[in-house]
Amino acid sequence: MKNFTTLKSIPAYLSLQNIDTDMIIPKQFLKTIKRTGLGKSLFYEMRYDDKGEKIKDFILNKEPFNNTKILIAGKNFGCGSSREHAPWALSDFGIKCVISSSFADIFYNNCFKNGILPIKTSEENVTEISEYSIRQEEINIDLAKQEISFGNKSIKFDLDEFKKKCLLEGLDDIALSMDKIKQIDEFEKKLSLNKPWIFSNE
Amino acid sequence: MSKTLYDKIWDDHLVNRQTDGTSLIYVDRHLIHEVTSPQAFEGLRLQNRKVRKPELTLAVPDHNVPTTDRSKGIDDEESKIQVDTLRNNCKEFGVKLFDVTDKRQGIVHIIGPEQGFTQPGTVIVCGDSHTATHGAFGSLAFGIGTSEVEHVLATQTLIQKKSKNLRINVNGTLPKGVTAKDVILKIIGTIGTAGGTGYVIEFAGKVIKNLSMEERMTVCNMTIEAGARAGLIAPDEKTFDYLKDKAMSPKGKNWDKAVIYWKSLYSDKDCKFDNEVNINGEDIEPLVTWGTSPQDVSPVTGVVPDPNKESNEDRKMAMKRSLEYMGLKANTKIADIKIDKIFIGSCTNGRIEDLRLAAELLKGKKIANNVSAMVVPGSGLVKAQAEKEGLDKIFISAGFEWREPGCSMCLGMNPDQLKPKERCASTSNRNFEGRQGRGGRTHLVSPGMAVAAAIKGRLSDVREIQ
Ligand code: SF4
Numbered sequence: 001m002k003n004f005t006t007l008k009s010i011p012a013y014l015s016l017q018n019i020d021t022d023m024i025i026p027k028q029f030l031k032t033i034k035r036t037g038l039g040k041s042l043f044y045e046m047r048y049d050d051k052g053e054k055i056k057d058f059i060l061n062k063e064p065f066n067n068t069k070i071l072i073a074g075k076n077f078g079c080g081s082s083r084e085h086a087p088w089a090l091s092d093f094g095i096k097c098v099i100s101s102s103f104a105d106i107f108y109n110n111c112f113k114n115g116i117l118p119i120k121t122s123e124e125n126v127t128e129i130s131e132y133s134i135r136q137e138e139i140n141i142d143l144a145k146q147e148i149s150f151g152n153k154s155i156k157f158d159l160d161e162f163k164k165k166c167l168l169e170g171l172d173d174i175a176l177s178m179d180k181i182k183q184i185d186e187f188e189k190k191l192s193l194n195k196p197w198i199f200s201n202e
Numbered sequence: 203m204s205k206t207l208y209d210k211i212w213d214d215h216l217v218n219r220q221t222d223g224t225s226l227i228y229v230d231r232h233l234i235h236e237v238t239s240p241q242a243f244e245g246l247r248l249q250n251r252k253v254r255k256p257e258l259t260l261a262v263p264d265h266n267v268p269t270t271d272r273s274k275g276i277d278d279e280e281s282k283i284q285v286d287t288l289r290n291n292c293k294e295f296g297v298k299l300f301d302v303t304d305k306r307q308g309i310v311h312i313i314g315p316e317q318g319f320t321q322p323g324t325v326i327v328c329g330d331s332h333t334a335t336h337g338a339f340g341s342l343a344f345g346i347g348t349s350e351v352e353h354v355l356a357t358q359t360l361i362q363k364k365s366k367n368l369r370i371n372v373n374g375t376l377p378k379g380v381t382a383k384d385v386i387l388k389i390i391g392t393i394g395t396a397g398g399t400g401y402v403i404e405f406a407g408k409v410i411k412n413l414s415m416e417e418r419m420t421v422c423n424m425t426i427e428a429g430a431r432a433g434l435i436a437p438d439e440k441t442f443d444y445l446k447d448k449a450m451s452p453k454g455k456n457w458d459k460a461v462i463y464w465k466s467l468y469s470d471k472d473c474k475f476d477n478e479v480n481i482n483g484e485d486i487e488p489l490v491t492w493g494t495s496p497q498d499v500s501p502v503t504g505v506v507p508d509p510n511k512e513s514n515e516d517r518k519m520a521m522k523r524s525l526e527y528m529g530l531k532a533n534t535k536i537a538d539i540k541i542d543k544i545f546i547g548s549c550t551n552g553r554i555e556d557l558r559l560a561a562e563l564l565k566g567k568k569i570a571n572n573v574s575a576m577v578v579p580g581s582g583l584v585k586a587q588a589e590k591e592g593l594d595k596i597f598i599s600a601g602f603e604w605r606e607p608g609c610s611m612c613l614g615m616n617p618d619q620l621k622p623k624e625r626c627a628s629t630s631n632r633n634f635e636g637r638q639g640r641g642g643r644t645h646l647v648s649p650g651m652a653v654a655a656a657i658k659g660r661l662s663d664v665r666e667i668q
Contacts, residue, residue, distance in 0.1 A: 197452035
């Protein structure tokens with residue numbers, strides 16, 4: 001996985017609440033067997049009309065937001081389906097950071113597996129930062145410092161230590177867990193003694 | 203120390219815990235379907251990794267499969283590739299598969315319980331958010347992303363942090379015409395779609411105790427719509443009776459041992475929950491959603507709410523957007539909303555009891571001229587059982603289509619889709635914009651309410667046709 005250190009971009013602001021993963025990437029694009037190529041279909045129903053033409057007014061179709069790396073969104077972002085196609089589509093479009101006052105659980109976890117940093121911050125902060133989208137000014141994200149800076153201000157955000165480390169170093173968490181294989185072996189040994197029906201019902 | 207049911211299952215599956223709380227937990231049961239698994243298997247191949255415990259894994263195609271005659275194969279090229287890919291991956295990695303033409307094929311969350319693959323006290327995962335369904339058996343069951351599917355395939359474990367405990371007590375008894383679907387819609391309407399974020403919910407109280415296993419599955423199924431990681435219900439005699447003699451349930455001595463363990467799975471009397479919500483069963487009415495979020499519920503006797511009466515600006519905007527998408531005006535009577543399509547099925551309400559209830563109400567009646575209606579049984583076994591009981595004949599003579607099992611119009615990845623502006627009374631679980639087809643309008647209801655809408659041609663109170 002690619003690591004994440006710092007990011008600088010004019011953010012795009014989607015004020016809508018409860019943006020679900022069906023909106024982020026609709027079902028017709030889930031038939032792929034690859035992780036790539038979904039960026040052009042990101043927010044498909046909002047971005048394209050019935051004829052498949054880009055809707056000019058939609059923020060991600062407009063300059064400079066069509067090149068944004070940072071999305072700011074209303075609360076409960078990423079609710080609904082567990083589809084990892086949602087972060088794949090965001091990442092393929094170029095979005096590497098999403099800022100919101102709250103995220104749905106599965107989506108939040110999925111982001112970290114794909115080099116995307118989801119930042120949870122207060123609604124007041126979201127409103128303040130969204131001004132920079134409207135004014136089309138850049139903001140800065142520094143993961144190591146856990147800091148968003150804009151204008152001459154900066155604010156801190158909370159993040160789980162382990163998730164931060166994986167993202168900063170681009171670690172593959174399967175490999176990390178494979179290092180604990182002895183513990184898994186031992187766990188399974190105990191399990192087959194205590195709950196034999198888990199492995200074989202006879 | 204006294205523990206909640208969730209605490210007990212969690213502690214029992216802890217392989218490793220780091221100082222910051224990040225934990226490795228063991229996964230006893232892994233369900234797989236064709237949409238969220240291809241990239242996971244591809245990942246294994248690229249890294250030369252194996253499936254650690256194929257015998258703890260069960261695969262089934264369900265999202266893409268057509269619900270019409272399947273003997274000729276799948277027309278849609280991309281759907282076909284996905285289903286073929288699942289078959290090839292299962293073969294290559296030694297995973298058990300119920301293929302498209304297997305009579306045990308069905309929606310992943312229906313077949314798990316049906317086979318006894320789902321068991322109390324286990325950790326069950328699937329690359330699908332409605333995995334919470336299995337929590338009805340007192341298992342810790344939740345949806346994961348594809349990278350996590352790969353992680354489970356490779357290590358049979360998952361990296362997790364423990365959630366908080368929330369208990370929702372549904373007390374008292376349910377009035378006539380009110381079902382498990384109304385109970386969970388009421389819960390979501392009460393706590394909101396993010397109300398459960400960060401929690402695992404335990405459903406308790408007399409109403410929950412009195413539900414059948416299938417009804418409990420309906421409740422747990424939609425836990426994710428309240429934002430919680432998982433929802434569970436303590437197992438009891440009903441749970442054990444349901445599992446007894448299922449194909450993959452423990453047998454002989456193993457059964458006796460398992461039951462002893464299962465009986466220890468409850469929240470201790472004096473344990474502490476981080477939060478608790480109480481709902482009165484008597485206060486629940488047959489419900490309908492009017493908007494594009496499962497929390498947008500109203501009693502069928504009510505009206506479409508007025509966004510202008512909402513004080514929160516963001517909420518007002520969201521409501522306006524929903525009503526515009528749904529083509530509805532504030533203050534319209536719910537019972538005046540005309541319907542074009544009826545869908546009975548999905549992992550929420552596609553089990554045999556749902557079909558029995560619907561057929562019972564439908565007996566000797568016809569669907570209205572302005573609607574078309576379909577029933578999609580949740581699995582091949584549900585379908586066979588329904589046909590044995592003659593339910594298919596009741597549906598067909600009333601004017602319903604009787605289909606092959608799968609996810610179907612719950613998400614419309616196969617040809618079963620709504621057209622723009624078509625309005626559907628659906629027993630599924632999501633009413634998001636475009637969920638059942640671009641521009642399609644979904645009203646979530648119970649199976650009984652779906653039948654009432656089918657007969658009247660508009661959203662109607664199930665109690666009027668009982
Ligand atoms: S029936 Fe619907 S909700 Fe259930 S697994 Fe299939 S698509 Fe998902």
